[in-house]
Amino acid sequence: MSAISREEVAHLASLSRIDLGPAELDTLAGQLDVILGAVAAVQQVAGDDVPATSHPMPLTNVTRSDTPRPSLGSAAVLAGAPEAEQGRFRVPRILEED
Amino acid sequence: MAEELIRRTAAELAGALTRREVSSVEVTRAHLDRIAAVDGTRDADGVATGPGVHAFLHVSAESALAEAAFVDAARAAGETLPPLAGVPIAVKDVMTTRGVPTTCGSRILTGWVPPYDATVVRKLKESRLVLLGKTNMDEFAMGSSTEHSAYGPTRNPWDPTRIPGGSGGGSAAALAAFEAPLATGTDTGGSIRQPASVTGTVGVKPTYGAVSRYGLVALASSLDQAGPCARTVLDTALLHAVMAGHDPRDSTSLSDPVPDVVAAATTMDVSGMRIGVVRELHGDAENGSGYQAGVLRRFDEAVEALVDAGAKVVEVSCPSFTTALAAYYLILPSEASSNLAKFDAMRYGLRVRPEGVSDPTAEQVMAASRAAGFGDEVKRRIILGAYALSSGYYDAYYGSAQKVRTLVQRDFAAAFAEADVLVSPTSPTTAFPLGAKLDDPLSMYLQDVATIPANLAGVPGMSLPAGLADEDGLPVGVQILAPARADDRLYRVGAVLEAALRGRWGGPLLDRIPEFPPLGG
Numbered sequence: 001m002s003a004i005s006r007e008e009v010a011h012l013a014s015l016s017r018i019d020l021g022p023a024e025l026d027t028l029a030g031q032l033d034v035i036l037g038a039v040a041a042v043q044q045v046a047g048d049d050v051p052a053t054s055h056p057m058p059l060t061n062v063t064r065s066d067t068p069r070p071s072l073g074s075a076a077v078l079a080g081a082p083e084a085e086q087g088r089f090r091v092p093r094i095l096e097e098d
Numbered sequence: 099m100a101e102e103l104i105r106r107t108a109a110e111l112a113g114a115l116t117r118r119e120v121s122s123v124e125v126t127r128a129h130l131d132r133i134a135a136v137d138g139t140r141d142a143d144g145v146a147t148g149p150g151v152h153a154f155l156h157v158s159a160e161s162a163l164a165e166a167a168f169v170d171a172a173r174a175a176g177e178t179l180p181p182l183a184g185v186p187i188a189v190k191d192v193m194t195t196r197g198v199p200t201t202c203g204s205r206i207l208t209g210w211v212p213p214y215d216a217t218v219v220r221k222l223k224e225s226r227l228v229l230l231g232k233t234n235m236d237e238f239a240m241g242s243s244t245e246h247s248a249y250g251p252t253r254n255p256w257d258p259t260r261i262p263g264g265s266g267g268g269s270a271a272a273l274a275a276f277e278a279p280l281a282t283g284t285d286t287g288g289s290i291r292q293p294a295s296v297t298g299t300v301g302v303k304p305t306y307g308a309v310s311r312y313g314l315v316a317l318a319s320s321l322d323q324a325g326p327c328a329r330t331v332l333d334t335a336l337l338h339a340v341m342a343g344h345d346p347r348d349s350t351s352l353s354d355p356v357p358d359v360v361a362a363a364t365t366m367d368v369s370g371m372r373i374g375v376v377r378e379l380h381g382d383a384e385n386g387s388g389y390q391a392g393v394l395r396r397f398d399e400a401v402e403a404l405v406d407a408g409a410k411v412v413e414v415s416c417p418s419f420t421t422a423l424a425a426y427y428l429i430l431p432s433e434a435s436s437n438l439a440k441f442d443a444m445r446y447g448l449r450v451r452p453e454g455v456s457d458p459t460a461e462q463v464m465a466a467s468r469a470a471g472f473g474d475e476v477k478r479r480i481i482l483g484a485y486a487l488s489s490g491y492y493d494a495y496y497g498s499a500q501k502v503r504t505l506v507q508r509d510f511a512a513a514f515a516e517a518d519v520l521v522s523p524t525s526p527t528t529a530f531p532l533g534a535k536l537d538d539p540l541s542m543y544l545q546d547v548a549t550i551p552a553n554l555a556g557v558p559g560m561s562l563p564a565g566l567a568d569e570d571g572l573p574v575g576v577q578i579l580a581p582a583r584a585d586d587r588l589y590r591v592g593a594v595l596e597a598a599l600r601g602r603w604g605g606p607l608l609d610r611i612p613e614f615p616p617l618g619g
Contacts (some may be wrong), residue, residue, distance in 0.1 A: 009481060017464045018469050042498040053507060054320060056553075080446035081446060
């Protein structure tokens with residue numbers, strides 16, 4: 001039985017906001033199935049008594065003081081924008097038509 | 099003169115510059131001429147065309163010569179300059195450079211010019227190094243061959259039909275082809291060490307947090323670490339000292355003082371040090387473990403050389419390392435799928451409108467842009483990460499992988515109780531032919547089997563040349579691993595090993611590299 005179906009790959013691609021064509025879906029589903037078969041080995045190793053580790057070093061939260069300071073100007077920030085208008089990012093519509 | 103200049107080490111160049119025997123403009127021009135002679139050309143889209151190393155995605159000839167002239171003028175005026183002032187360097191294209199294109203090897207960032215410098219880049223500039231340009235890499239550092247670059251692969255200067263390693267194949271190839279004496283890299287699962295291994299150069303992944311990640315385009319934030327690449331252990335140490343140090347702009351930056359890596363690279367004493375050979379990272383060629391026979395032979399000789407130098411060898415066992423690769427290929431895609439969500443076609447980067455939709459929504463534009471802007475490997479890993487993090491699979495995949503990470507850390511702790519450093523081959527094979535593993539992602543991932551444990555645990559690692567494999571005459575790398583924050587031990591052991599092996603070879607390994615085929619025309 002395969003670990004991941006073509007339908008699941010299509011669903012995940014949609015959640016990840018990546019358009020995939022039918023041929024790409026076929027290839028990816030096959031490759032991901034092989035990869036998942038190999039990485040499933042992690043399930044056989046650690047028991048319930050082993051805690052999870054998310055980071056290599058002990059971390060403490062770092063904050064800086066909340067004081068105003070110079071930052072990039074809007075021209076520099078917008079210089080890389082695909083589209084800009086009136087000092088703002090211009091983006092496609094975000095609402096469905098009603 | 100120019101031919102001789104490009105073969106010098108950074109330390110030698112720094113000495114000659116300080117003594118004013120040569121100018122930075124001369125040194126910089128010699129390297130730019132070398133790049134022009136061997137790197138090859140790119141088309142209007144930046145894609146590699148024709149023969150050539152193709153180590154560079156962008157060459158900043160004008161600004162490099164201008165900075166070199168500034169350094170020369172400052173030196174002539176009697177200013178005291180930092181040790182590497184005027185020495186050229188190549189920068190991996192994953193680091194932001196103000197005013198210089200930064201693509202991460204991705205189509206989605208074609209033409210993007212960052213408005214700020216990465217902290218590493220700022221430090222290079224403050225140390226008055228001369229930035230030659232940006233080096234090629236697998237897209238967003240995902241890969242072990244640079245074949246996943248949207249701008250075409252880099253070629254291995256030892257054999258242009260083979261891969262230079264990855265993701266930092268551009269930086270490693272630039273060093274091996276004498277296009278630059280120093281280069282920067284980033285190492286998430288081996289992207290500094292494996293390219294060093296297959297090109298006969300040196301690379302170090304420092305302790306996690308030792309070098310700032312500010313301005314590095316993130317792949318997997320809990321694994322990414324920038325580090326130095328060079329042709330000698332001492333040069334690597336000199337660059338390490340420039341790059342490392344606390345940065346308030348990176349919340350994971352270590353506040354500890356940087357170990358004196360340059361002093362360690364000149365100690366030349368390993369007597370009494372305990373060298374741990376990791377059983378799980380020393381395959382047996384007969385039983386098909388994937389380690390090439392010639393790789394194991396050169397590795398065993400390197401261990402013998404350390405014993406001859408007075409070190410003691412102990413065998414250590416790290417059982418979890420056999421599943422470290424599996425854990426890594428769940429943790430990395432999970433973090434990457436989250437980090438790469440920022441490429442949304444709204445604020446910067448490629449924007450593509452979906453075909454046949456008259457007034458597309460932001461979401462449709464996003465999906466079309468990411469489809470056009472990301473390559474196959476990036477899409478594969480984003481979807482793999484999304485799967486590992488999705489409800490119903492999270493505990494079985496991502497959760498289990500995080501537990502393996504705990505076991506890897508425990509194995510390292512136990513091993514470092516018995517040994518001062520650990521050693522293994524860096525990569526199970528020498529450089530494989532371009533295209534050989536492109537259709538089989540899993541076999542490509544296996545290249546990282548020996549380098550990944552260090553990233554999971556945050557410990558530092560070095561790769562340095564161990565010689566050429568008998569069967570194919572290609573470079574083999576030996577990996578040295580040290581406990582977190584003990585990066586200096588890498589240099590102490592590495593320098594002794596380098597000197598011992600050079601004694602056997604009668605000079606640096608790179609003296610034996612064939613002249614890169616002329617580009618013709």
